[in-house]
Every structure is written in structure tokens, then in C-alpha cells.
Amino acid sequence: MILVWLIVILMAGGVLAWISGKVNRALPRWVALGSVMAVFGMTLYLWLSNPIPVLGSAWLIQFSQPWVPQWGIRFSLALDGLSLLMLLLTFFLGLLAVLISWREIHTKVAFFHFNLLWVLAGITGVFLTMDLFLFYFFWEIMLIPMYFLIGIWGHENRRYAAYKFFLFTQASGLLMLLAILGLYFIHGNQTGVYTFSYFELLNTTLAPEAARLLMFGFLVAFLVKLPVVPFHSWLPDAHSEAPTAGSVILAGLLLKTGAYGLLRFVLPLFPTATVEFAPWAMLLGVIGIIYGAILAFSQTDLKRLVAYTSVSHMGFVILGVFSFNEWALQGVVMQMITHGLSTGALFIIAGFLYERLHTRDIRLMGGFWSTAPKMGVIALIFVMASLGLPGLGNFIAEFLTLVGSWQANNWLTVFATIGLVMATIYSLRIMQKIFFEANRMEQALPDLNAREMLIAIPMVAMILWLGLYPQPILDTARPSIQEQLQAYTKPAQEQVPVARVDVPAKKTIYIKRTGTKNPEETKPSSNLQITKSSN
Amino acid sequence: MTTIPMEYGLLLAGMLFMLGLISVLIRRNIIFMLISVEIMLNAAGLAFIVAGSHWAQPDGQIMFIFILTMAAAEVSVGLALILQIYHQLKTLNSDAANFMKG
């Protein structure tokens, strides 16, 4: 039930924030802060009160209620280590998003916070649901408020960016919906039980061809969201045009839903098809790493630059996911978290700069270290995190991913590692152009104030903690990762599915008037009314 | 008594239908278009009568009466509208009524 509360609190908080805007302009901020704090506290409590290594099962809490029984849809939520970590990240970044918007957002404050909280609610839902219909439901839900966040409070080119974001993610999402439906019917035809339940669908036996097609349906959605080159082109626009809070949530959380989807659905559902596809997926990852890095180097818009670094970093995720071993997957989970923090922090810094200078063009910046050393130090830490400096979280993530992917594919790993050099090239450019060299601006740049330090310090602490003692995170993720990998650790011969035709034959008999009535056809049953071929 | 094969009757109806259709296509005057449509409707009516007589049922003729009735209603509304159009456009050229497009 606590899982439902997480979503409900956020949604209710959103509505309340909207309404409270009528009372007082500042109230929505406090309402939003309060609700995010509440859910963050609850999640933190869940984490601390469940010593995961001790537990045998990966699942901590489950909740399930029938929703649309006719279709076998349940309102089914479940929490395991992976979800828990993602939730912690979500609420942590959510908290920061509320805080950074404190001064940045002036128009329609109430509606802004409504959207912010609903995005978070949607993301929470995505990370929790164990029903594929519900998953798609939340998957779409989180896009609408995000669309508004970009489209209303974004920068100059916001409408274009918002459209692009929306269309890309929707298009890919619909293909996923088709795949979900395909899976649903295949499973239903096999077992007679029509259900969207994740746990049930895991047991579907798929013919290779069907598995491949369905996997691509899922993949498209996740690869676009991740994003993987060549589906990344929505991201730079969306990230650079969104308000800071939006960028943080986009980079820190929305991208992670793609990675989460890969881990949660693609890996366990299609164990054979993914193995087939793995080299290509890894290649895409490497291309993403290198392509993103090259493009990041030449960007002059700070937020755009950081956006391309996200493309680069997310390449590691897909590289790791398709390595199918624990090191890589732990690396991926770490990457999701640390990238959320480090890129989020870079966007926040970009936001701080934009607030002060009203530009994101790094050609106009320079020499800010002398006036804003605190900002400089913090930026330095996250720039270093983004280039993978050991001692900071990203290093653990990238190193584990690469160690894992090395076991899977040597050459691609070599190229991915070369990506680290490129990461250095673009990362240092950020420092150079903004904080070093001579100051080109007339106005002095005020250093971070107390509120901003309140945002920055926890992030610094987190990224250091993750870099120096990531074990709690790894422990939390371990059971779920092992569960996702189950299909891959079995002996090889078991992985080959029994050759049987699983694609339902095209039904040729429809509802007919003539002839004798088939008792099955006339009797309404609680499940979907699918008239089965009687011949 | 030798009966005329049904196909002949249908062919006649079809020709009538085509005539009406073509004249709808080539006429610009709205009144003529309306008349042409009426021809088409009557062609359909004729086809019904032919079919009905082929099956020796009254149904075809009944349908024809329905069609006539409906055509009459249609024409009455149509003429009212045409009046209104003429009032506004000062022409009965159907091409002139193209304010809405795109």
C-alpha cells in the first residue's frame, strides 16, 4: 500500500499545489517541497528498514488490485532493489528540481509545480508497475506534464523542442504498445490466461521470430528514451530548451526510464532475441558514446553540450545492458544513478549561470573562477565526474560497465574506452570556456548563495559517496540484477526454446450467424471475448 | 408473354444513372446539378422496379415510392437553399460557392 501512497501523494500534491496557487503564490512551492520530501522520506525509510542482502527474494513489497478484469489488467505495483534505487534517485532529484525552481520560475508557479509533481508521479509509476498495461499507462502519463514543462517554461525555442520530444517518445511508445499487445495475445493463446502481468508474461515461450519482433517493439521505445544514436535527436533540443528543473528531470530520470525498461523488460522477456541482438546493441552503444562525445565538443550552447554528453554516457548503459553479466549490469545501475546526479548537477550549474547571465552560450562566458570560485569547484567536481575520474561515482559505473562488456566483446569495449578520452576532451572544454580564461562579460558573476549551496553540496556529497563507497547501492541492486539475469545464467542448451509455433494462427472464423452455435462463443466469460477457431 | 430480361432493364437504369452522373460532373449551375442528381435517383428507382419485377415482388415498387418521396423532400430543401445562395452570391454557379477550402 505504501507504494500506492507514493504515487497518490505526488498526484494529490500536484493538484493541491495547483489549487494552492490561488491562495498564495509561494504556497505551491512549499506544497511541492513537502510532498516530495514526504515521498523521499518514505522511500528512504523503506531502504533503511530493508537490509536487502539478507532477504532471499528480490521483491520487497508487492501490491496488486484488479483494474480492468476483462482484459486481465491489474493495478500491480512491486518494489525491488532496482526500483528502490530508481525511486530514491527520482525523489532526490525531484527535491532538487523543486529547490532550483524556487527563483527560476515566476510565471504560473502553481501549474508548474503541478506538472513537476505529476512527472515525478508518472516516473514513480514507471519504476513500480509490474503490469505491462499499467507500465505503458505511466510511460505515457509522464510525458504530458514534461511536455508542458518544456513547452511553457522553456527557453526561446521551447515549442519546437517540446513537439520533438513528444513526438519521438510517443511514436516509439506506440510501437512498444503493439509489442505489449503481441506478447499479451501470444501468452493468452498459449495459456488461455489473458493477462498483462509482468510475472505471468515472463513465462511466455516465444518462437524466435516472434521474440525478435516483440523485442524490437520494446527496444524502440527504450532506445529512443535512452537515447541511442540515431534516435537521439530529440534530446539536445529538449534538454537545452527545458527549464533547469525540466532538464534535470529529463536527464536524470526520464532517460533512466529507458535504461530501466531495458533491464526490467527486455532482458528477462526475450532472453534469446537479446543475445542475438547484443552485438548490434553494443555497437549502437559504442557509436552513441563516440558520436555524442564528438558532438558535445563542438557545441556552444552549454545545455546542449551537456545534453550530448548524456547521449555519450547513455551509450555505456546500452553497452552494459547487452553484456549480460553482473559487473556490467551493476555498472549500468550505477551509471543510471551517477549520471542522474552528475548531469543533473551540470544542468543545475547551467541553470545558475543562465539565471545570472541570461545566456547559455559558452563563447560569451569565461573567467568565472575568479568571481565565483564556489561554483567553479562544484562545476569542476561534476565535470570530472562526467569524464569518469576515479573517486567519483561515474568512474565506478563506467569501469564496471567496461569490465563487464570486456567479457562480452573486446573490440567494442576498446572503442568505448576510447570514448573516455573524448569525454575528457569535451569535459575540459566546459571548464575552460566557462571558468578559465579571461572574463568576457561586463557584469560580475555573483557566487552561489546559500540556497544554491544547499542544492549543490548534497550532490557533491552523493557523487563522492558513490565513488568511494558504492557498496550499499550495489547491494541493493544485486538481487534484482541477478533476477534479470536468470535467463542468461542457465546452461546454454536450456536457453534454446522448444521449437513450437507460438504465433496464433490467423483466425478465420468470426462471429457468424449461420450454422450451429458454438457454446464457447455465446457464453460471456469474464475474460476477453476471443472467439477461437473451432476447426 | 415474353418478358424483357432483367439485365436489359438494369442496363437502361445504369445508362440513366451514368447520364445523371456525367451531368452532375459537367454542370455548373446548381439547379442543373440538382436535376441531375434527381435523374440518378430515378435511375436507382428504375433499377428497383426492374429488380422487383424480376423477382415478382412489390418491394421494388415500394422502394421507388420511397425514393420519390425522399427526392421530393430533398428538392424542396435544395431549392430553398439555392434561393438563399442566389440571394447571397447573385449567381447559381456552383464554383462560386468556394469560400471554404484548404
Place this chain on the structure above:
Amino acid sequence: MTLTDFQHLMPLLILTVAVLVSMLVIAVGRNHKIMYVITAVSFLAAFASLFDLRDVGRYTIEPLLVIDGFGVFYIGMILLTALLISMLSYAYFEQREERKEEYYILLLLATIGACVLVISKHFASLFLGLEILTVSLYALIAYLRTRERSDEAGIKYLILAAFSSAFLLFGMALVYASTGTMEFAGIAAAMSGFTELPLLMLTGFGLMIVGIGFKLSVVPFHMWAPDVYEGAPAPVTAFIATVSKGGVLGVLIRFFMEVDGFRYPTLVLIFTIVAIASMLAGNLLALLQRNVKRILAYSSIAHLGYLLVAFLAGNQMGVEAVTFYLVAYFITTVGAFGVVAMLSDKERDAEQLEDYRALLWRRPWTAAVFTAMLLSLAGIPLTAGFVGKFYILAAGVNTQLWLLVVMLALNSVVGLFYYIRLVAIMFQQPEADTEVQPRGKLRPSIYLASVGTLTILALLLVYIGVYPSGLLQVIQGLIVSTVP
């Protein structure tokens, strides 16, 4: 005709009586409000009388009509929609100078026509229902006769509809000629006798598809739709988009199910092409359109294409999907046009995109409702449109109509663009210097009718979107009871 026949036709009779009463009332004295009340009450009464028919099973009134769960559900849907439209109409026409009262008579008549359509089982009743509907629509479309566009739309619809009726009739005649019966069941029986359909019959079906396709405004018979939507008064447009199409679709399903048209690859091919073409053309035409009513017209073309996907799925799930989608579509369309109607003023309908700019800041609730409607059209979760689209996709996937299903998905993306564009325009920041011209406020009671309607619609939309089980149960219950 027996008494039970009358009982089963109660909804239609109520409406007919209401028409007669209305005429008498007008003869006595014109009063908009009384007319409105009579109409609304009669719709309600007709709807209430449907509850008797809940468990009707299958009752035939030979040879023309059949009343079954399917028919009852569709009639109910039509009646409720008509009721909502009449509620919207009240506020809309209150601010017009024209004589308003006859409007309701026509509305009632058109509704009767649609109801007859969905329970007809004979070409004659099909024809009669269709023509009652259509002829009433001629007058409704051109109702605001002082507006040029209204007349233009009226004459266009008249000529084209009569033209397409001729096709339909000729097609019926040919089918009749080749089968010797005009009853659906008889035709089906005759058809199952043929190993291969005779040419005459195929021609007949082809011509009938032209007539039906026109009424459904699917490609390539769609061209009238935008002009008529634009020219007609907003409530009438809503009526055309919903009741008229719903009725025709109802009879199409009934006929097709009866004769099992899915057995004939030719027919399936035609409908597949039509469906794909409708989705594509509808969405593409709407893409950069700047007239909101036209956007909705084009989008309705696309939506009919979607509906055909489920229709083509053919089995019971397909019928359910069509029905469910129709419900969602009705709610959404009526809601959307309701907003248009509500924002319209004396001179013209609020149809330009500019009328909606920064609407959120001017009239937040209206904007929110409109947004919900648009998102539902786009098939976004939390709205009925999403569940409907999901259902259609499910039906398609179930029957493995992959081409259609993928086309639907891709087209939805194109569709998204213009819905979202509209939403974006509403959410734009108002420019500081443009003064919002104050609109003449209506009397609160009138205003309330519209607001109430929209609120109901929005709530229904969300309710079905979040908890579709209820509606599903009704649909499955009623339709299962019918389908043989």
C-alpha cells in the same frame, strides 16, 4: 404491429411524439426555452425507455427492424449524444438572431433517423433512416441561413449527399436484383449459396460502399467533411461528426456481420485501403490546418480510419472495440465542439487558431477541458481516447492486421502533432499588449448548461479513461447478447 412492437419501439415513438408536440408548440408560440426543455426531456425519456429493453435479447419487427442489445446500445449512445448536443445548442443558439425553435425539431428528426438506422435489418428501413437523418441534416447545416458559409456548406452537403444516396440506392437495387431480397438475413443466406459472388452483386456492394463511405466521410469520399464542418453551426457539426456517423457505422457493422463480409477478400481489401487512406489523408490534411473546425473534421476522417481497423478485425472483439471507441470518440468530439460552441460569439464560430491563443490564461477551465478532449483524440492515457485506441490496437493485433495496426500507430504520431499544436497554442503565454476583448457574457443559467455539459463530458472522459471496466461490462453484456 402489436403492442409489444410498440413497446420495443418506445424510444423512437417518444421522439416522434416529441417532434409533433414541438410543431404544435411552435404553432402556438415561439419559445426557445420551452423547445429546449421539450427536446431534452424527450431525449431523456427515450433514453429512460431503453432500460426496459436492456435484456431484450433479439426482437424483430418483421421485416424492417430488429431490436437487440447492439441496437439498444447504439440507440442509447445516439440519444445521449443528441441530448448533450441539444444542451450545448441551447447556449449556442440563444445568442443567434435566427428563429431557433425549428432547430430542435430537425435535431429530433435527425436523431430518429439515426436510431432507425442502427436497428434496421432491411434496405428499406436503412434507406428511410438514412434519408430522415440526411434530409434533416441539410436543413440543420444551413440553419444559420444568413451566414454565407452555412449556406455553402448546406448546398454542398445536399448535392453530395443526394449524389451518394443515388449510389447507395443503385447499389441496393443491384444487390436486390441479384438476391431477390432486401433483408440482411436473406442477402446473407443468398450469398452463402454462391460459390463466387456474381458480378452484379459485387457492383452493388461497390456502389453501396460509395454511399456508406460518403456518410462516414472516409477517403476518398471525405472531401465534403471539412467544408461542412466549417460551415455548419458548431453543435450541428458535433452532430454530424457523432450521431450521423455513428448511426451509419452501426448499420454497416450490422450488415457486415450479418452477411459475414469478411469472408470476401475483395471487400476486406477495399476497406483496408479505405482505412489506410483515411488515416493518412485525414492526419496529413489536418497537420498545418489553421481552422479548428476543419482540424476536427480532418481528424474525424482519420478517426474513422482507426475505427475501420477495429471493424476489419471483424470478430466480437472488433465490434466491442469499435463500440468502445465510438463512445470515447463521441464524448471527445462533442466535448471539443462544445468548447468551440461555447467560445463562439454572435458573428462567427470560434474556429481560428488565434481564437485559442493563450486560452489557458483567459479561461483556464475551458482550456483544460479542451486540452483533455484533444489529448483524448490523440489517445493519451487518463482519457477515454487512450483506452479506445488501445482496444482498437488490441483487436487489430489479435486478428494480426499488422499493416493496419502499424499504420495506425504511425498515423497517431502525425495526429499527435496537430493536437499538441492546438494545446501548445492554448498554453502560450499571452502577449502583454494584446488586450483580451471582453466577450458578452451570457445569462448564467444558459452559460451553466454549456458548462455543465462540458463538465459532464470531461468527467466521463476521465472516468472511462481511468476505469474502463464499467463501460466494458455494459458493452460486452449488451453486444454479447446480440451477436449470434
Place this chain on the structure above:
Amino acid sequence: MGELLWLIPALPFAGALLLVIFGNRIARGLVSTIGVGSVGISAAITLVLGIEYLSSRPAFIRQEVWQWFDVAGFSPSIAFHLDALSMVFIFVITFVGFLIHIYSTEYMAEDKDYARFFACMNLFVGSMLMLVMADNLLLLYLGWEGVGLCSYLLIGFWYKEPANGYAARKAFIITRVGDTAMAIGLFMLFQQFGTLHIQSISTEAVQTWTIGSETAVIIAFLLLGGAVGKSGQLPLQTWLPDAMAGPTPVSALIHAATMVTAGVYLIARMHVVFELAPAAMTAVAVIGAVTLLVAGFAALTQYDIKRVLAYSTISQVGYMFLALGVGAWSAGVFHFMIHGFFKALLFLCAGAIILALHHEQDMRNMGGLSKKLPIVFYTFLIGAASLAAFPLVSAGFYSKDQILWLQLAGENGNIWLYLAGLLGAFITSIYTFRMVFLTFYGKEKTHVGHKPTWAITVPLIILGILSFAGGFIELPHNFGHVVLFSDFLTPILPAVSVVPDFNQYEWMLQLLAAVVSLVGIFIAYLFYYKKPELIESIHRSELAMAIHRFWHSGWGFDQLYDVLFVRPYVYLSKVNKNDFIDGFYTFLANVTQGLHRLFSTTQTGVMRNYVMGVVVGAIMILTISLLL
């Protein structure tokens, strides 16, 4: 005492942390206290530990602070490992580091970013200690990258000048190239052994691999890649001369005494792997030989005193590589230590000069400083003698001689390597004393401003003593035969196997080395003091000038890399700035919009066209239904 191990790197880290947080808010004195003090205490602990280590002679001391992480058996710890090898390094790092910190209090006194400087320096010392104390390669990698970061920060310390920033980035990126190779090496090692723990790898490698086994060779080469990058060896040496953009104490500490020798440490540390990969060993030696020559010639032509020293550093590290390459582990490490002393000394002296001459670094504008800065002069002389391997009295003589001798005497030795080393020694003494003569003799060309006080002179003197006396702990066989240093290292690093019956030639070789050194000094005396016109005559020759320019530019490596890598990369990036993939989607959008326009034209508003549409549709449907 082993429990104190963690404090050695922790103290400088703590110092850095304090300075980052409070640096701008506290008085300079306190900054110096924290900055210098933390390293000083580290040095003191090192001393205590060292004494204990020497007295008890354990194989090693290990201290695990905490388990870093543990993923499916991959479980590196934050753990420190102290043995003779790391002892030497820690000693140099903390002591030389301490001295340089003291020196910096004066050198940087005027700088407004005083705290930042010490924060970075402390961070550097901490990272460097982490590097040499790590008990697993991942932690070593942490230190490895950490020193890279500090190097970056300190080279670009005066960030206002774009060139400094450029040099800093260059240093970071080029070393990162090497690090990447090293990282891949780590992946391979992990795949082979399932651990990155150095001791385990060392013991298991011998059991797993045969000599020359392919994996071992690949891994050794990859590790070598890392070492080459960090140590400024060919082909990744180009960053080091530019790194002189940083403040001089930085150059002394990072780019002379400690960080650049990390590669030496890595190879020595992983010597088991290298021994199993003879090809890699040869590569180490060859790289060392070539580098020492290339850098030596480049040093001959530099005018910037710091660049001379930089190239000389590259060259001297080349000697260390040369030693490692033939398996003369302890000789290499010994040269590292001695080099650490005298090169730090030389840099510090150079710094003192630069400070005195108002940040003038061009030797052509110096001269006659021997009177003005006597302490600097004498200490510099000691350092220069050591660098030039002045026979008998300089430490450098002993360390370098050992390397040269082992090129012939060692089993893996080679006459060509020896000759290269000898030629290098010759050049070294030329450019070293060229520096001495240009700087301290001749006419005074720039006014001497700042006179060094104790904070500068004391470190100079101490380092001078070490540069002089350090050599006597390891004397050749025929000459005292003191083997304190190699004995100390023997448990860790195996002694080089010497070709039998070669000892008799040793004195000849020593003599040769001495002569070469002296001749070099004489030539420098001739050209740069006695007869400067000789130089001018050379300058008149076109060919000579072309060579001069070529050498001056560091053998054109910069230009080569610029053309090969930098420009293509920048071009690629710039040309695709707007992301051509985006163009595809834009195209898609445009096509859709075009289709919209196309379809829109069908909606003419003319009724007859609509009728036509219906008719066309009817015809199509009839065609389909009749023909299909």
C-alpha cells in the same frame, strides 16, 4: 606502526579538503600551515615507518581501510601496501614534496589564489601517495587519474591565460590516452585473474603464463601505454614541455620529481608481467632509448629554462625506462630517486631565478647571476653536475653509470642501447652546462628583483646535499661496492642477471662515461662561454637552423599530432555541429508537411471537384471489386 599507513595519503587529502572549503576565508599563514603541515606530517610518518620498516624488514605491510566495492567477485579495497618499492617512492614524494611546499610559501606568496594552489598541491601529494601505496590496480588507477587531475589544475593554475589552459588540457588529454590503454589492460587482467590485486596478479601470472605468452605481451603493452602517457615518453611526450606553463614548484614536484615517474613505478610494480613479456620489455628499453635522445636534442635548442628542464626530464625518464627495459629494476628506481632530487633542485633553482627576474624565463635574457644569487648558483651547479653525471662527486654519475653499465652487462643488454645512452649522456652534459653558462655567466641582462629568503634557500640546500650525497648509497662493484639501495629493493624487485665475466670492463666503461660527460661540459663551455661566435656561425647555416627549428619544436611531434588527430577531430566535430542525423528527422518532418500541402490542394472548395472525388473513388472501388 602499520596502522598509521593510511594517514600518509589521508593527511594531504584532508589538507586539500580543508583548503577547498575554508581556503578563501582563512589567513595565509594558516593556509601555509595546513598546506605545508599536512605534507610535513606525512613525511614524518613516512620517516617513522621507514625506520621501522628498515629495522624489522617485513615483506610488506598491508592495511585495508575499507572494502571499496564488491561485485560478483570483483572486490577491490581501499587498501594500502607498503614494501621497499613503495617506500622509496613515498619517501621521495613526501620529502621532496614537503620541501617544495615550503619553497612554495615564498614562491607563491604574492599570488591571490594562494589557498587554491596549496589545495591542489596537497591533493596532488595525496593522489600520488595513493598511486604508489595502492595494493590493487584500481586504487592505483584512482591515484593515477587523481594526479592527472592535479596536474591539469596546476598547469592551468594561471587560468586567465588561454595558453595555460591549453597546455593543461593537452596534458590531461594526452595522458588520458595512455590511461585508456592502461584501463583496457586492467580489463584484461581482470578477465585473466578475476582480481586486480597486485600481489595476487604477481603470483598468479607466473603460474598462468609462460614467458612470451600472447596475453601477457598484450597486457604489458597496454600497461606500457599508460606508463608512456604519464611519464612523457615517446610517442606521448608532447604534453610535458607545455606543462611548464604551471608555476615552477608545480613543475618541480609534478613534472620532474614525482608524477612523471609514475610510469616507472607502474612498470616496476608490474615487473612480473613485464618479465613474462619480453617483447614489451624490449619496447620499454627502445622507447627509453629513443626518447632520451629525442628529448636530449630538443633540450639543446630550447631557450626557455623550464623547457630545457622539461625536455631533460623526458630524457632522464627515458634513462629510467632504459633501465627497466633491460630488467635493471633497481637501477631504474635508483635513478628515479636521484633524478627526483636533482631535478627538483634544478627546477626550484630555476624558479628562484625566474622569481628574481620578474618571471623572465628566456635564458637569452639571463646571465651573470652567479654573483647575485650565490646560493642558487651553487645549488644549481650541484644539480647540474648531477644531471650531467659529473664523475665521482655527483649522485647522477652513479645512478646513470649503473644504467649504462647494465646495458652491456645485463643479460638483456644491447650495444645499441648502450650507445644511445652514452650519446644521451653526452648531450645531457652539453645542454646542462649550456644552461649553467647562459644563466649564471656572462653579462647581467635583467635586473634581479626578489632575493630568495630561507623558505627558498633551505629546500635548495637540502636538495643540493641529497643530489650530491644520494649517490653514495649505491656504488659500483669496483668502486666501493655499496649496494644499500639495491639490497633494500631486492625482496621486491629481482636483481638484474649480469653476463658473467664482464666485470673487468667496468672501469673502462666508467671512464668512458666520465669522459663523455666532461667533454660535453667542455663543449658547452666553449660554445656558450668562451666563444659565443661559434654559435653564431652555426646560426648562419641554413641546414643547421632547419635542424635547430626542428629540434626546438620537439621534433615536430606537436605538428604531426595536430595534423593527424587534433584537426581531423575538431573538423569532424565542427562540421557536424548541427548533427546530420537531426537532418534526417527534419527531412521527415518536411516531407510530412509537403504531403500536407499536396493534400490540401485537393480541398479546393469547389463542389464539382468533390463530386469528381466521389466518382473517382467509386471507379476505384468498382475496379477493385470487379477485377480482383
